[in-house]
Amino acid sequence: MCGIVGLYLKTSSLKDRLGAMFTPMLIEMTDRGPDSAGVAVYHAPASEGQVKITAFHPDPGFDWAALAEAVSSDLGVTIEHHANDTHHVLISGGEAEALEDAIEDYDPLLQVMSAGTTIEIYKETGLPEEVAEKFGLKDMKGSHAVGHTRMATESAVTTAGSHPFSTGLDLCLVHNGSLSNHNRLREHLATHRGIEFKTENDTEVAAAYVSDKMNAGRSLHEALEDSIKDLDGFYTFVVGTRDGFAVLRDPIACKPAVLAETDDYVAFASEYRALVDLPGIETAKVWEPEPAVVYSWGGRA
Amino acid sequence: MSDMNWSLRESHSFDRNTIAEIRRAAQTGLYRIRGFGAKRQIPTLDDLVFLGASMSRYPLEGYREKCDTSVTLGARYASKPIQLKIPITIAGMSFGSLSANAKEALGRGASEVGTSTTTGDGGMTPEERGHSTQLVYQYLPSRYGMNPDDVRKADAIEIVVGQGAKPGGGGMLLGQKITERVAEMRTLPEGIDQRSACRHPDWTGPDDLAIKILELREITKWEKPIYIKCGAARPYYDTALAVKAGADVVVMDGMQGGTAATQDVFIEHVGLPTLAAIPLAVQALKDLDMHRKVQLIVGGGIRSGADVAKALALGADAVSIGTAALIALGDNDPAFEEDYKKLGTRAGFWEDYQDGSDPAGITTQNPELAKRLDPVKAGRRLANYLRVLTLETQTLARANGKSHVHNMEPEDLAALSVEAAAMAGVPLAGTSWIPGQS
Amino acid sequence: MPLRDANARLQGDAKSAGAFFKVINPRGAHALACGLDSEIEVEVEGHTGYYCAGMNKLARVVIKGNAGQGVAENMMSGEVRVTGDVSQSAGATAHGGLLVVEGNAAARCGISLKGGDIVVKGNVGHMSMFMAQAGTLVVLGDAGDALGDSLYEAQIYVRGSADNLGADCVEKELREEHREKLRDLLGKAGCSDVDVSEFKRFGSARALYNFKPDNVDAY
Numbered sequence: 001m002c003g004i005v006g007l008y009l010k011t012s013s014l015k016d017r018l019g020a021m022f023t024p025m026l027i028e029m030t031d032r033g034p035d036s037a038g039v040a041v042y043h044a045p046a047s048e049g050q051v052k053i054t055a056f057h058p059d060p061g062f063d064w065a066a067l068a069e070a071v072s073s074d075l076g077v078t079i080e081h082h083a084n085d086t087h088h089v090l091i092s093g094g095e096a097e098a099l100e101d102a103i104e105d106y107d108p109l110l111q112v113m114s115a116g117t118t119i120e121i122y123k124e125t126g127l128p129e130e131v132a133e134k135f136g137l138k139d140m141k142g143s144h145a146v147g148h149t150r151m152a153t154e155s156a157v158t159t160a161g162s163h164p165f166s167t168g169l170d171l172c173l174v175h176n177g178s179l180s181n182h183n184r185l186r187e188h189l190a191t192h193r194g195i196e197f198k199t200e201n202d203t204e205v206a207a208a209y210v211s212d213k214m215n216a217g218r219s220l221h222e223a224l225e226d227s228i229k230d231l232d233g234f235y236t237f238v239v240g241t242r243d244g245f246a247v248l249r250d251p252i253a254c255k256p257a258v259l260a261e262t263d264d265y266v267a268f269a270s271e272y273r274a275l276v277d278l279p280g281i282e283t284a285k286v287w288e289p290e291p292a293v294v295y296s297w298g299g300r301a
Numbered sequence: 302m303s304d305m306n307w308s309l310r311e312s313h314s315f316d317r318n319t320i321a322e323i324r325r326a327a328q329t330g331l332y333r334i335r336g337f338g339a340k341r342q343i344p345t346l347d348d349l350v351f352l353g354a355s356m357s358r359y360p361l362e363g364y365r366e367k368c369d370t371s372v373t374l375g376a377r378y379a380s381k382p383i384q385l386k387i388p389i390t391i392a393g394m395s396f397g398s399l400s401a402n403a404k405e406a407l408g409r410g411a412s413e414v415g416t417s418t419t420t421g422d423g424g425m426t427p428e429e430r431g432h433s434t435q436l437v438y439q440y441l442p443s444r445y446g447m448n449p450d451d452v453r454k455a456d457a458i459e460i461v462v463g464q465g466a467k468p469g470g471g472g473m474l475l476g477q478k479i480t481e482r483v484a485e486m487r488t489l490p491e492g493i494d495q496r497s498a499c500r501h502p503d504w505t506g507p508d509d510l511a512i513k514i515l516e517l518r519e520i521t522k523w524e525k526p527i528y529i530k531c532g533a534a535r536p537y538y539d540t541a542l543a544v545k546a547g548a549d550v551v552v553m554d555g556m557q558g559g560t561a562a563t564q565d566v567f568i569e570h571v572g573l574p575t576l577a578a579i580p581l582a583v584q585a586l587k588d589l590d591m592h593r594k595v596q597l598i599v600g601g602g603i604r605s606g607a608d609v610a611k612a613l614a615l616g617a618d619a620v621s622i623g624t625a626a627l628i629a630l631g632d633n634d635p636a637f638e639e640d641y642k643k644l645g646t647r648a649g650f651w652e653d654y655q656d657g658s659d660p661a662g663i664t665t666q667n668p669e670l671a672k673r674l675d676p677v678k679a680g681r682r683l684a685n686y687l688r689v690l691t692l693e694t695q696t697l698a699r700a701n702g703k704s705h706v707h708n709m710e711p712e713d714l715a716a717l718s719v720e721a722a723a724m725a726g727v728p729l730a731g732t733s734w735i736p737g738q739s
Numbered sequence: 740m741p742l743r744d745a746n747a748r749l750q751g752d753a754k755s756a757g758a759f760f761k762v763i764n765p766r767g768a769h770a771l772a773c774g775l776d777s778e779i780e781v782e783v784e785g786h787t788g789y790y791c792a793g794m795n796k797l798a799r800v801v802i803k804g805n806a807g808q809g810v811a812e813n814m815m816s817g818e819v820r821v822t823g824d825v826s827q828s829a830g831a832t833a834h835g836g837l838l839v840v841e842g843n844a845a846a847r848c849g850i851s852l853k854g855g856d857i858v859v860k861g862n863v864g865h866m867s868m869f870m871a872q873a874g875t876l877v878v879l880g881d882a883g884d885a886l887g888d889s890l891y892e893a894q895i896y897v898r899g900s901a902d903n904l905g906a907d908c909v910e911k912e913l914r915e916e917h918r919e920k921l922r923d924l925l926g927k928a929g930c931s932d933v934d935v936s937e938f939k940r941f942g943s944a945r946a947l948y949n950f951k952p953d954n955v956d957a958y
Binding site: 329331334449476488489498503522 | 742743746747750769770773774776788789790793796808809812827828831832834847851854869872873889891892950951952
Binding site: 253254256258271272273274275276286287288290291 | 766767768769786787788789805807808823824826827843845846864865
């Protein structure tokens with residue numbers, strides 16, 4: 001049960017202002033989700049042959065340089081890394097999966113938040129404003145961002161249990177609502193599709209479902225269309241990929257959703273009040289997405 | 302049974318009740334709808350005992366040393382919280398499901414001993430407002446008769462998410478009881494089988510509920526406590542989310558909770574027993590540091606002062622009674638045995654609250670039957686019963702050395718069965734073992 | 740200005756009939772102008788959040804913009820007019836009064852309606868008038884899926900398409916008394932130029948009023 005926001009820039013001229021435009025959207029959704037907050041920001045694509053990983057360690061004194069060195073020598077790659085509070089972005093050659101494993105094997109408290117070429121995910125427990133401040137969200141640049149404020153329903157209030165969830169390269173998903181068939185679907189995806197789940201959260205199952213479909217060759221748009229049939233319950237999803245952005249509501253569509261579009265951007269929020277500070281919102285096309293209709297921009301949609 | 306052939310062996314799987322139900326289903330093609338609460342055997346508060354005081358703890362002197370029973374409900378945000386003299390409230394039951402006389406009697410009885418009554422799915426009648434010194438107004442998915450004037454006349458507002466008899470299900474009132482007045486209050490045609498929705502029409506989920514609560518507070522100038530009532534489905538999460546959504550009071554109704562008319566399959570097969578629900582709800586409050594700040598009212602199968610005391614010892618702030626209150630008014634009274642027999646049942650077994658033919662004149666809209674209930678006398682019986690519950694609760698509290706009923710603790714209890722020990726989180730009697738806890 | 744102060748002003752005692760209030764920069768605030776109970780006029784300039792003008796009585800509220808979920812929910816009397824679109828459950832459970840939506844309404848418009856009138860100049864979303872008991876919905880555009888599901892005695896008029904009716908909702912004859920009602924509502928809504936004969940009328944088939952085994956497929 002939560003607030004969700006997303007911002008997808010259609011013109012590159014606003015790229016430098018992504019964080020500044022996005023931060024107030026996230027903070028405005030505090031009432032809907034005071035337990036934790038998280039964002040996925042897509043920016044600064046790694047160069048050809050490189051992957052970008054965001055990892056989290058709860059200890060502020062954790063020695064990231066030692067980690068980078070150990071993984072570098074293990075895998076025979078060069079790792080460039082920079083800190084952002086409890087999170088670190090590591091850019092390296094090699095295969096994403098091998099890197100993720102090597103990082104998580106190094107210390108049991110390390111968690112990989114995202115992997116890909118463009119995505120970075122930052123999430124923490126606490127009020128959205130504190131989380132945004134901690135990671136310097138308002139100064140971030142990029143092409144699109146997806147954010148979430150969480151009112152935990154059944155699974156734990158932890159950093160790992162915060163949204164967005166990422167289960168595939170450059171893919172992230174946030175969710176407002178409550179799925180009713182996620183346990184059996186989780187079992188299926190884990191047993192038959194080899195997906196490793198990190199939490200008990202229903203949203204992680206939705207994210208895994210979408211990334212599994214996309215790995216099997218479906219586009220983001222198609223994968224979300226598939227989910228209308230396979231995911232039961234109440235949901236509004238916002239999904240980000242390397243260069244795509246999509247929104248879907250379940251067929252009953254009880255959970256709120258507002259989309260706004262101008263020549264410059266597409267913005268999504270659970271409630272209109274999260275959109276009020278966007279430039280040109282007064283003249284934007286503002287509408288409520290239809291139930292069971294996939295809306296997508298960019299990507300392989 | 303004098304002509305019983307002792308070699309006949311009744312099937313446990315297909316016993317007489319099962320066979321009767323299969324035959325009924327085959328004849329009608331519709332599921333069984335009835336009133337009352339769960340009838341099958343489940344673990345209850347009876348499976349707990351108080352330890353009492355002797356050498357290591359000192360009891361209070363019965364009847365002399367004071368044992369306080371007062372409860373304040375809703376001081377978290379409301380500027381006018383509810384003050385009760387006793388920790389026992391009357392649960393929501395609608396005019397429509399009950400006769401006007403029965404509603405009046407509930408109001409009279411509760412007011413006499415200083416506690417509150419609650420409206421139901423059907424709006425507020427002037428009679429019940431007039432006879433209840435403290436009236437909780439239920440805010441239900443159907444919104445029958447809902448209007449801002451009555452909201453402002455209420456002393457508290459109870460947003461109903463679910464009830465113990467049917468968590469996840471909507472209400473139902475069959476045509477026999479939709480008389481002209483009931484129909485008018487609910488804006489329905491007379492005589493139809495009325496269905497009530499299971500979800501609210503304009504919000505779904507705790508994040509949206511927080512906004513609904515804001516609206517109700519704005520309409521009532523932040524004066525009135527807001528209760529959230531849930532059936533015991535997932536009591537830990539439901540309590541935590543009610544608190545996060547901004548509730549002043551959480552009402553948790555276990556599966557024994559009664560109903561005016563619900564599918565039998567719901568009554569008997571959905572929801573957790575009250576015994577199991579209380580510790581989960583209390584744990585959620587404790588984890589949020591809200592125990593005793595957001596009050597917990599527990600309902601569902603509360604019958605005696607022992608039930609009240611045990612529920613409080615497990616951490617509830619108050620209990621609510623519905624079925625027990627109706628019995629106190631005169632429901633299932635053997636005085637009407639001949640009428641019960643004519644209906645194919647017996648005093649003590651009557652459960653067809655849905656069909657409006659209640660011989661005791663309580664769960665009916667038939668004016669002839671309703672006249673049988675004298676609201677003054679019935680109200681006095683309810684007041685007497687509430688006094689007994691209170692005296693029994695105090696007696697048990699004093700025996701455990703408590704000068705306020707809220708000072709009873711789980712540590713004052715032991716369980717008589719492994720099941721009850723596990724559900725209540727108290728040790729099995731004679732051991733220090735709580736199953737499931739290391 | 741905090742919400743409580745704004746609403747306290749609007750709900751306050753010193754209200755002469757026709758007094759005019761303007762709310763600027765609502766910024767999507769929830770529960771704005773709810774619980775009003777006198778003949779005042781309120782103009783809200785900008786988009787509002789959930790439950791704007793909730794439980795309205797007597798007041799006339801104009802929202803110049805879009806309104807969020809449950810606008811004019813449980814209205815008793817008076818009038819609420821929205822110049823833009825409205826989110827789901829607009830006019831839910833309203834007992835009286837008139838709600839006019841100049842744009843589109845999303846899902847569940849007029850859900851559980853108990854006597855109010857709603858005029859939507861655009862389209863309405865799915866499950867509109869679900870379990871509506873009394874009152875009227877007039878849609879100048881198209882109706883979404885499952886229109887009027889489990890309808891009681893409420894009336895629905897649609898000018899555009901209404902291809903997928905809900906359980907127990909059927910098309911009925913549009914008689915002169917209905918044209919009269921339509922003309923009246925359209926006039927109040929400010930669209931008298933619309934030809935009332937272009938509308939179709941929908942109401943309850945009353946087949947679900949009592950539980951019968953024949954209806955099991957509809958439940």
